[in-house]
Amino acid sequence: MILKNKKGVIMGVANQFSIATGIAKAAAEQGAEIVYSHLPDTTGKMLKRVSRAVDGLSPKGIHPCDVTSDESIQTFFKQAANDLGDIDFVVHSIAFGDTKDIKCPTVECSRAGFAQAMDISCYSYIAVCNEAQKYMPNGGSTISLSYYGGEKVVPGYNMMGICKSALEMTTRYLSHDLGPKKIRANCISAGPIKSLSASAISDFSKMIDQYEQNAPLRRGVTQDDVGQVASFLLSDLSSSITGETLHVDAGYHVMGYFDSEA
Numbered sequence: 001m002i003l004k005n006k007k008g009v010i011m012g013v014a015n016q017f018s019i020a021t022g023i024a025k026a027a028a029e030q031g032a033e034i035v036y037s038h039l040p041d042t043t044g045k046m047l048k049r050v051s052r053a054v055d056g057l058s059p060k061g062i063h064p065c066d067v068t069s070d071e072s073i074q075t076f077f078k079q080a081a082n083d084l085g086d087i088d089f090v091v092h093s094i095a096f097g098d099t100k101d102i103k104c105p106t107v108e109c110s111r112a113g114f115a116q117a118m119d120i121s122c123y124s125y126i127a128v129c130n131e132a133q134k135y136m137p138n139g140g141s142t143i144s145l146s147y148y149g150g151e152k153v154v155p156g157y158n159m160m161g162i163c164k165s166a167l168e169m170t171t172r173y174l175s176h177d178l179g180p181k182k183i184r185a186n187c188i189s190a191g192p193i194k195s196l197s198a199s200a201i202s203d204f205s206k207m208i209d210q211y212e213q214n215a216p217l218r219r220g221v222t223q224d225d226v227g228q229v230a231s232f233l234l235s236d237l238s239s240s241i242t243g244e245t246l247h248v249d250a251g252y253h254v255m256g257y258f259d260s261e262a
């Protein structure tokens with residue numbers, strides 16, 4: 001139980017296929033007490049979806065948060081601290097880009113679409129950490145989710161690759177700023193996993209096939225794989241790791257050439 005007595009916030013559960021749901025399952029299994037966010041809406045549909053996804057994990061609270069609004073982030077953390085007391089960890093598993101700006105060649109993506117994708121997929125990690133640190137007097141761990149398309153050109157990932165590159169650098173700067181408060185910032189760079197967000201990426205199934213054929217471990221990765229590594233990064237076992245991007249990708253990123261005969 002590496003997260004026994006740890007209290008944290010997981011942002012980014014949309015449904016049972018979300019990477020955040022895999023993290024939630026693993027963290028709850030390791031003893032964490034968790035508050036979740038859901039996208040605000042007037043119908044209650046989002047709350048219902050998140051509740052269903054984390055059903056059985058004994059959530060300490062589920063509250064609305066739209067990361068494009070500082071006020072919404074502030075209210076969310078106030079509610080989370082009300083449920084939990086001091087906070088030990090934060091999971092930011094959030095990204096958004098308008099499909100038309102992802103599906104078009106990067107050179108044609110719109111100014112407004114780029115700004116929105118950067119705001120939700122990158123800046124929001126800064127805004128979330130800035131608010132969260134007020135409730136982390138004992139230090140703690142924060143993580144965000146990246147993808148290999150932020151390091152190398154992955155056709156189809158397009159504009160989102162630029163957002164992930166910025167997110168990984170953001171993580172390093174956050175580690176510097178938050179380190180003196182014993183708050184860590186790390187990224188998990190996950191291999192492709194079928195989810196709601198992934199449906200915006202062209203040729204996504206081809207990407208998964210590539211991993212199964214060419215990754216050193218000859219397999220893709222799952223929400224559960226990411227959940228296990230996230231639990232480690234959220235726990236004290238990783239207390240000397242910060243500013244890192246850790247690949248959970250069956251080793252795919254080490255390859256420079258694919259030998260089709262292998």
Ligand SMILES: NC(=O)c1ccc[n+]([C@@H]2O[C@H](COP(=O)([O-])OP(=O)(O)OC[C@H]3O[C@@H](n4cnc5c(N)ncnc54)[C@H](O)[C@@H]3O)[C@@H](O)[C@H]2O)c1
Pocket residue numbers: 011012013014015017018019020039065066067068093094095096120145146147189190191192193194195196197198
């Ligand atoms: N699925 C993959 O293959 C893969 C691989 C590597 C990294 N990632 C990253 O993992 C993270 C989670 O993605 P996922 O694949 O689980 O998809 P997902 O669609 O399940 O999760 C994305 C989450 O972002 C939330 N979100 C979007 N806009 C928001 C806003 N304004 N305010 C608050 N929340 C907002 C959505 O509600 C959703 O819960 C993302 O950062 C994604 O880029 C995904």
